[in-house]
Amino acid sequence: MKTRKRYILAVVLGALCSHLFAAYSTIETRRMAPGVVYKKMADTSKPWEMFLLEVDLSDPTVQLQSVRASNAVDGAAQTPGAMATAHSSNTYHNVIGAINGDFFLISTDETPRNIQVTDGQLLWDLDSVRSIFGITETKVPFVSSVVNDHTVVSAGGSSRTINHVNRARGTDDLVLYNSFIGGSTGTNTSGTEVKLSPVGEWRANGTVDCIVLTKTGSGSGNMSFSSGQAVLSGAGTAATFLNGNVNIGDTITLVLGGSSSTLTNITQVVGGGPKIVSGGVNYAVTGAANEGSPGDPTVRHPRTAVGFSQDNKTLYMVVVDGRRTGSAGMTQVELANFLIYLGCYTGINLDGGGSSAIIANGVVKNVPSDGSQRPVANALLVYNSTRRLDVFESGVGHFDTDPNVPTETVGIASSSTASHQTGSNVHSANGSLKVVLSDNTSSSAAWKVRLLSGSGSPSSNTTFNGRGTVSLWVKSSNAGSAAAVKLRIDDIDGTEETPGLTINSDGQWHRYTWDMETFNGTTVDTGNGFINTDATVTIDSIIFSQPNTAGTWTMYIDDFLHDREELNPGLVNIATSATLSACSFKTTSSNTYSVDKAVDRDRTSPASRWVSGADAEPHWFQLDWPSSRKINRVKVWSGSPSSPEHQIDDYKIQYWTGSAWSDVATVASNNRDSFYGAYNDLSFSEVTTSRLRIYITDASPTSGDTEARLMEIEVFSPNLAPEAQLSVDSTKTTYVKENAVDGNQTGNKSRWISTETAEPHWFQMDWATSQTISGVKLWTGSPISAGYEIDDFQIQYWTGSAWSTVATVTGNDKDVFYSQCNDLTFTPVSTDRLRVYITDASAQSGDLEARLLEIEVY
Numbered sequence: 001m002k003t004r005k006r007y008i009l010a011v012v013l014g015a016l017c018s019h020l021f022a023a024y025s026t027i028e029t030r031r032m033a034p035g036v037v038y039k040k041m042a043d044t045s046k047p048w049e050m051f052l053l054e055v056d057l058s059d060p061t062v063q064l065q066s067v068r069a070s071n072a073v074d075g076a077a078q079t080p081g082a083m084a085t086a087h088s089s090n091t092y093h094n095v096i097g098a099i100n101g102d103f104f105l106i107s108t109d110e111t112p113r114n115i116q117v118t119d120g121q122l123l124w125d126l127d128s129v130r131s132i133f134g135i136t137e138t139k140v141p142f143v144s145s146v147v148n149d150h151t152v153v154s155a156g157g158s159s160r161t162i163n164h165v166n167r168a169r170g171t172d173d174l175v176l177y178n179s180f181i182g183g184s185t186g187t188n189t190s191g192t193e194v195k196l197s198p199v200g201e202w203r204a205n206g207t208v209d210c211i212v213l214t215k216t217g218s219g220s221g222n223m224s225f226s227s228g229q230a231v232l233s234g235a236g237t238a239a240t241f242l243n244g245n246v247n248i249g250d251t252i253t254l255v256l257g258g259s260s261s262t263l264t265n266i267t268q269v270v271g272g273g274p275k276i277v278s279g280g281v282n283y284a285v286t287g288a289a290n291e292g293s294p295g296d297p298t299v300r301h302p303r304t305a306v307g308f309s310q311d312n313k314t315l316y317m318v319v320v321d322g323r324r325t326g327s328a329g330m331t332q333v334e335l336a337n338f339l340i341y342l343g344c345y346t347g348i349n350l351d352g353g354g355s356s357a358i359i360a361n362g363v364v365k366n367v368p369s370d371g372s373q374r375p376v377a378n379a380l381l382v383y384n385s386t387r388r389l390d391v392f393e394s395g396v397g398h399f400d401t402d403p404n405v406p407t408e409t410v411g412i413a414s415s416s417t418a419s420h421q422t423g424s425n426v427h428s429a430n431g432s433l434k435v436v437l438s439d440n441t442s443s444s445a446a447w448k449v450r451l452l453s454g455s456g457s458p459s460s461n462t463t464f465n466g467r468g469t470v471s472l473w474v475k476s477s478n479a480g481s482a483a484a485v486k487l488r489i490d491d492i493d494g495t496e497e498t499p500g501l502t503i504n505s506d507g508q509w510h511r512y513t514w515d516m517e518t519f520n521g522t523t524v525d526t527g528n529g530f531i532n533t534d535a536t537v538t539i540d541s542i543i544f545s546q547p548n549t550a551g552t553w554t555m556y557i558d559d560f561l562h563d564r565e566e567l568n569p570g571l572v573n574i575a576t577s578a579t580l581s582a583c584s585f586k587t588t589s590s591n592t593y594s595v596d597k598a599v600d601r602d603r604t605s606p607a608s609r610w611v612s613g614a615d616a617e618p619h620w621f622q623l624d625w626p627s628s629r630k631i632n633r634v635k636v637w638s639g640s641p642s643s644p645e646h647q648i649d650d651y652k653i654q655y656w657t658g659s660a661w662s663d664v665a666t667v668a669s670n671n672r673d674s675f676y677g678a679y680n681d682l683s684f685s686e687v688t689t690s691r692l693r694i695y696i697t698d699a700s701p702t703s704g705d706t707e708a709r710l711m712e713i714e715v716f717s718p719n720l721a722p723e724a725q726l727s728v729d730s731t732k733t734t735y736v737k738e739n740a741v742d743g744n745q746t747g748n749k750s751r752w753i754s755t756e757t758a759e760p761h762w763f764q765m766d767w768a769t770s771q772t773i774s775g776v777k778l779w780t781g782s783p784i785s786a787g788y789e790i791d792d793f794q795i796q797y798w799t800g801s802a803w804s805t806v807a808t809v810t811g812n813d814k815d816v817f818y819s820q821c822n823d824l825t826f827t828p829v830s831t832d833r834l835r836v837y838i839t840d841a842s843a844q845s846g847d848l849e850a851r852l853l854e855i856e857v858y
Helices: 002-021 080-086 237-245 284-291 332-342 737-741
Strands: 025-033 036-043 048-056 062-068 094-100 132-136 141-144 150-153 159-161 174-178 191-198 206-220 230-235 251-256 266-271 275-278 303-308 314-320 346-350 358-360 378-384 387-390 417-421 432-438 447-452 469-476 484-491 494-497 509-515 536-546 552-563 571-573 579-582 619-638 650-656 661-667 680-698 709-718 725-728 761-780 792-798 803-809 822-840 851-857
Touching: 025 094, 036 094, 048 062, 048 094, 048 332, 048 358, 062 266, 080 094, 080 358, 080 378, 094 303, 094 314, 132 346, 141 346, 150 174, 174 237, 191 237, 191 725, 191 737, 206 237, 206 725, 230 237, 266 378, 275 284, 275 332, 284 332, 303 332, 314 332, 314 358, 314 378, 332 346, 432 447, 469 484, 536 552, 619 650, 619 761, 619 822, 661 680, 680 709, 725 737, 737 851, 803 822, 822 851
Parallel strands: none
Antiparallel strands: 025 036, 036 048, 048 314, 062 378, 094 358, 094 378, 132 141, 132 266, 150 159, 150 251, 174 230, 191 206, 191 230, 206 251, 275 346, 303 314, 303 346, 387 552, 417 432, 432 552, 447 536, 469 509, 469 552, 484 494, 484 536, 571 709, 579 619, 619 680, 619 709, 650 661, 650 680, 725 761, 761 822, 761 851, 792 803, 792 822
């Protein structure tokens, strides 16, 4: 015991001395991507060399992911760099960095020592006293211990414990298998198995409702399943439980534990241990005593760790080199002190030694002690969920045309250039686009420079959907007065030009962002000045302008990005299915400003709006539905797209109670003018009504103007589709049914596709309780090719004993390629089941695949 006390005292004194005398210095700092900064640090007196990624978790595009080698429970080991490469793409999953993860059994099958959760799915169960690091779906990081709490609850109320996840099934065991085990369970024929599909997303430390798709009787095994699905497999008494309590079409509830943390809905977990920082204090000694530690925590070795700040907004992914002349490695106490120095409030040790490796933008930044990266069991990745249109790492990207070439370019000399730049004038990583514009001394024209993307050809550019925001970073210190930047974007009907944004000329990097929904631009050719948000688009060009200047304008451009709109599949716009009326409408010799133009999705065309008569207020615009709707949000675009200060000034959103109009939202002295791309987004407590109106008491802020101008109105009701249990007749590879209720109406990979087998096909939605349904919207076909819409189908509901048809479509001409959807309304029905019954899958002769991008039910 005395020896133990002396050991603890020595460690504590060592920790104090290390903390007091460490002379950390920063050798290199570089932003690798938005939200992720790489740093190399050192203390030459030890000597130590440390490498870290500082991650801004508050950036909405920054995400973490725990990945398993070879993406399988029994996968062969891979280096962290190989795992980063395997999981990176340019479609909103750009891996920026990686570190190695958990300790593992190197001599056997490279199995991690602790549990792992990837994208909400448990890879296996394991009892362990060692700490784990994880993050929730709301990006709250944590360090906790393991708890295995896996309980399946049947629809009938009976329950049974799940014994294992992705493990061999023993006597009386109930085991949950998912796609990390492969495409089938691998079990023998002595059990009962049921195939499940989650209603929403898989989550650890959360409750997941699943619909039972198929079931095999006793004496079955090795059930196959697709990615995203799972199988419950039971033997002995567990098989008896499944046989007696779980049936096809049932909704069962899985309570999937994994962490002792009180946090719920965990998406990523990687094991490690011990915890070395707790509450901002060095916890290494206590952590080692409580959890044990592979290797001696008091000896200096290469180390890997992860920690986060007290406000949960900054994450640190850290590697310390060791076993070489320039870096001796750290003890766990020294590592904890370094984390605290960085700003960590909580931190955990991960596998070290020859496993320690850190990757940034595909480059190994440290010097692994094995001489190269060691294949390991798993890794922790950080990625950007943004589409990189151009990042200028190896060249000028799509901007390979001389700025003097476009005929619209005026005012600049032929010596002006756009070239690849490396060095200090880079926003992130290693490259940028350098633009040098010189004055054409023989011209007095104001400068206008069009930098063509893909030589101005849409087919030569990266496509992305027309929602969300598009942005680029620009740095300049010598821009002229009133210098501005615009974009031109090619959408489905032509080329649109954004409003100009004033260039900040302070020599710092600034982000210039355009919202696709409130674009409010101008047409260039056949366009209409706004972005068709249900179609794919490309960048045509960047436009720079400033008054004529005698001199040179130098700027740097980097990180040209598209950030997706946060899609909300939980709401559906029901304004388009309403019967419309108004107090009056304006008619001129050239146009009729009728009520239907306020729900046509055109938010910027002067001719496409409802305008009241010029008589005195009040005015009103009303929407009626054939049955009651639940409504909780309204968006209103008002005013004139061609001149400011004509937005509706004072108005109320009112609903009909059955006997009177009642207010749910009031707008006074409205400053949200559609001329500036602004709109009123009004959320309120949910009301149930069949009528809604805008009641206008002041039509305009312009004195004497009594015309009310409504560009667009959207009224939102809960979308019933995402809450349903989904089932289908078949699935083509990864085009799973969940893709059809994720809110994405334009993503080529975000759709359900049936197998290419003979019709009929079907897509079914089941609810736990009866729903009143009177409308369905369907987007079908291919967003990249015309003529693949579902040709003939019916909307059917379950009467309790049979399927009954409420809507029929034959020879469908609504193709998502042209941004069209089938908006079907019918007499309200009460049912707990609805399906799309498909008798002709495609307008293409001989094509048997049914393609459903999105379905909304209300």
